Amino acid sequence: MKIATWNLNSLRTRLPQLLSWLDGERPDLLALQETKLPDPEFPAAELLECGYHALCAGQPAYNGVALLSRVVPNLCFTDFSEFPGLTGFRDPQRRVLAAVCTDVCVLNLYVPNGSEVGSPKYAYKLSWLERLQEVVRALLRRHEYLLLVGDLNIAPEDRDVWEPRAWKDKVLCSAPEREHFQRLLEAGLEDCLRKHHAEGELYSWWDYRNASFQRNQGLRIDHILASASLTQCCLSCHVDKRPRGLDRPSDHAPVIAEFELPAGEPDES
């Protein structure tokens, strides 16, 4: 099973690139972020034509997530408020989509950027991440095979940052954000890319400015995390940098992981 995550920075603008990439890669699952598109305008027909069923949770102009799947996916929820115990936390920003595909529960996230440490948006990010911890713990109790994927907007360690001294304590790299990432690992998730690659200079986002991509000045903020049973089955994980080099690219590149699941394992619910 091949699964991928890609922040498209506008599905409308990137649809031709997406369709061409899907034709080449044929992942079983692709989690999308920053679709920036209300649901009635979601290009479901074009994607189905390409062989993909879709679930989406969008809004105009900002945010928006979607899940593409070769098999028909079963939607679980599109907001943390749909979760027992978190009913007071309805978020008008579309950043969450959870679904079950065959035996795997996939939680697709577009974590708030946070703007600047100490800002109101940063406070929103931290409280959002606090709610996420509860959701992840509950999902891990229910699903042996859990994937948490998406634009987490956290560079977990200095090796995930092109200039750690410049980024120190800045948004995406601050200690409270990194602690949230570590808590996800402590809860029972593993970082699939780090299972296979210890080296630095592996990034998933590069600023449009300053020829950052050409100089490989980036951050690793898009992630594929998996529960222990799934991580055991993870054969490979890598960043596909090719789409970032196309004309009019997204500023993020896809991250791809391959799994070999034992036949006939049931998920529980």
Place this chain on the structure above:
DNA sequence: ATGGCGGCTGAGAGCCGA
């Protein structure tokens, strides 16, 4: 130190991202 770029809305220039 600041802005660089690019996408959005709505028809300007300003907001937002990371």
